[in-house]
Amino acid sequence: MGRLFERLLSRVFERQVLVPVLFLAAVWLGMSLGTNFYLRWVESRYDALFSRNLASMQASALLSHLAADFAASWHESRVTGAELRQRWDGTLGERLRLESLLGNAGDEPGVSADRDMIQDLLSGLEQLVLREGVRGSVERLQDQQQTGEFSELSGRAVSLALDLSSRNAGVLQSQRQALEILHYRVMLVRMLVLLLGLPVGVSLGWRVARRLESEVSQIAVTLGDTESLSDSRQMEFRITRQSRFEDVQRQAERVVDRLRYFAAELQSVRQEVIQSERLAAVGELAAGVAHELRNPLTSVKLLLQHAAKRGGELQLSGEQGALILGEIRRMESTIQGLLDFSRTPVLNRVSHDLRTTVQRSMNLVEGRLVQSGIRLEVQMGEEPLLVHADSEQLNQVFVNLLLNAAEAMPAGGLVTVRLTGSEDCSVARVEILDTGPGISPEIQGRLFEPFATTKERGTGLGLAICRRIVRDHAGQIQADNRPDGGALFRVELPLADSLCGL
Structure with missing residues (x-):
């Protein structure tokens, strides 16, 4: 393929093919990375929400268990006040775990209120146990006021535990539904993009092909003899929309062949010009040599002719002899200069x-x-x-x-x-x-x-x-x-x- 055709394809490829493909690839890459980051964010958000609600639900279950278990101990007739206090002290680990779960449930206003209410309930139960620590079971059970107060506190604890568990389950469910809806919308958009990828790719390829076809259809190379404009018509090529790249390649190769022919012709003409210049330089050199040698030879000739006209032997005066020697030296200088100029040292x-x-x-x-x-x-x-x-x-x-x-x-x-x-x-x-x-x-x-x-x-x-x-x-x-x-x-x-x- 000729260099002209290669440059054409390179320019068209960069502008019409490479740029759109890179742009589409960047869009797809950005969409994929964005989707992956979003899915990771949804997963971390749901994990954090589940962790907070799980702690709150565990705290409600533990609170309900403590209240029910201690209520059973309160109404047991064989349990003395000292034994009741001892059982309360035995629930220290569960109460500490309850406080830890409440701390992990978050700092939202509703959670903070529930935490304060549970602390009040536990404090109230602890006060009742401390007051009953010196009395027997009969006295405790006959004290209607203490028993009523204990029943109220334990009932509130059980009710609060049930309410907290129900509320946490509702929050978890609503948040999960919201995340599922958002996730569904994102995945829907992603599926739409994936489904549109095929027609978009086909459309892009069709557009690139049309642009290439348009570029190829605009190629027109005209070469001809500079001496005659009419001869240039023989070197005019037209590429139509029905032409294929093979046709363009053949035309380009023809152009390259013609350029090589004209380059050879130009080189031949250049050699002829150089030869003409050399001949002109030789002519100028010959004219200069002739001028430089003719003048002193003319002077010598005139002196000799003048001496010959006087008759007898050829006699020259000292001045005439010196003039002849000077002209001879002048010719020698010219010849030496020519030798120095022509010699490659x-x-x-x-x-x-x-x-x-x-x-x-x-x-x-x-x-x-x-x-x-x-x-x-x-x-x-x-x-x-x-x-x-x-x-x-x-x-x-x-x-x-x-x-x-x-x-x-x-x-x-x-x-x-x-x-x-x-x-x-x-x-x-x-x-x-x-x-x-x-x-x-x-x-x-x-x-x-x-x-x-x-x-x-x-x-x-x-x-x-x-x-x-x-x-x-x-x-x-x-x-x-x-x-x-x-x-x-x-x-x-x-x-x-x-x-x-x-």
Whole structure:
């Protein structure tokens, strides 16, 4: 499948399929987690309610048992007051357990009132037992007032126990019914969601399919020959709603094949353009060589013809001989420059301080600068600028730039050499500034091309060689006019190591 088709499917899948599916999955996950948390909450709520009511029901049953058992002991004729008190003391464990159950029954207002009433009843029974502790059973049974009071207290205890048990059973039943209703509603909603899941999933899948179909139906790729708009109709593809993904894939593969064809054609045209540029450069080079060699040859030819016209042996004056030698040296310089420009040098790279190389170059041209009345100003930091480069080749670049600056100021001036490092400590920068007339606008755009020069006597190969050397070192060379007059040449070279920031 072509890359274009893959990108299309990826974009459509992310926007039209993945997002809705993730959203639906998040909804289902949230519903499931919410339902599970709710069921857990209902279970814990019912357990807490049952625990409180169970304690209250146990307390009522224990109270009813104590009241009935002690009432039987009160009316037993053979039980003396001391034995009655002893039996009361024997119920201490049951009374303590009753108090514990009442404490576990909760702090609701109704429970608190029942707890106080039971405490009053137990206190009243305890007072009666203490008063009967010194009397016999006959005296106790003949005391109608005491017996009536005891019967009232025990009856109230039994009635309270029955009422408490009945009330707790009713509360438990009502709460259970309420929880069952709520649970039923939640489970009903859950069942509705589960039942709706199938049609919702089908609807979502249908919607995704329709969106995909809509996206596919909008594909229209048009490729054609740029030279003729009518030919582009042959590369126009339309995908209809009846098309399948296999059709789209086949169309995409056809597009990829056509793109490969056009890429090959473009590469072929590019090679032809490069070849044409090379031929143009060779032609320009040949024109430059012809110009540089023809002028001195013409001068030599004229001198020889003039000497031949005088008759006799060919004789040249000392001035004419010197002129011929000068023109020959000029041709030799041109030829040597061509050789230097065409030769690919083998760089002898070593790690060294760029400041040392620049200082060496300044020392070589210092005499020429002093002779021309040119002052030299150096701005150089104390930190070493370590580069991994051929110092001899770089020395040739800097000497050439310094000599160009000197030749631009025949009446004297100022040459400034500035060495700095970039802020990120990755590049060493050498700038050579002069106060001459600057770079001529008609040559500034092609300053670093071969034979580009405005000098009366010069090959125009120096800056071209400088650019090639700097590029061989993965650097850059730039030239511009200064705002206050003069030219600025900047050479940037990658640093091999740096101490900046230390």
